[in-house]
Amino acid sequence: MSEENQSTTFLESLLNNMWLLLILGVGVYFVSYIFWGWAEIILIKSIPAEVKDLFTK
């Protein structure tokens, strides 16, 4: 069977769809960076009590 006659694979059809690749290329980073940012913000703690105690009148 010549190379031209072989069936189109899923990977090939995915790589041929430039708009889908564009959406994935932007969307994956958009979602993951927003998730990362929110996770960082949620995990921030307040100043530890032992540090505050040193400077509380």
Next chain:
Amino acid sequence: MSLEAPPSGWIHKKIARDEKGWIIAATVVCIAMFFWMILWHVYGKQNPSSVTYYTTPEEFTSLTNSFIEQNQIGEDNGIPVVMPKPESDVFLLAQMWRWSSVIVLKKDEWYKFHISSKDVMHGFSVQPINMNFMVFPNYDYVLDFKPNKTGEYMIVCNEFCGIGHHLMIGKIVVIEDENELANYGY
């Protein structure tokens, strides 16, 4: 149109030897840089501590005032001069358009800086060593700091913070022993 997909079946075609070489080279470089990034985080000599705490301008101002009261050794043009003990916490508050104190540090000793802003975003830029960090209100940014050269360093605000931005200059003085304080007028 140049953005059309190539003829069907292109994925089964063999990759040319030189193209395969470039793909392998690019992959190796990507992987090496990824691991170098992790290693640099461990072995790099100027990494920030990556520690941040929530605070409020009121709380941070109160902590800074107490810190100044406990460590003040003089005044420089109306700005308190503080000399914290090595290994201790140092509080530095940025506000339009001044830094809370002039800080005297000992060479080759570690300090834990807590930096925050009372009002808007400021920049903590130590010159001439060119160290740059952003300073936000409501966040206490922690920096582990060990000065390794004596002298006078300027803290310049490098985020535009209003009409007096260019006047917002602070000072860090690094000394080897306390006899040097007189050289700086403290």
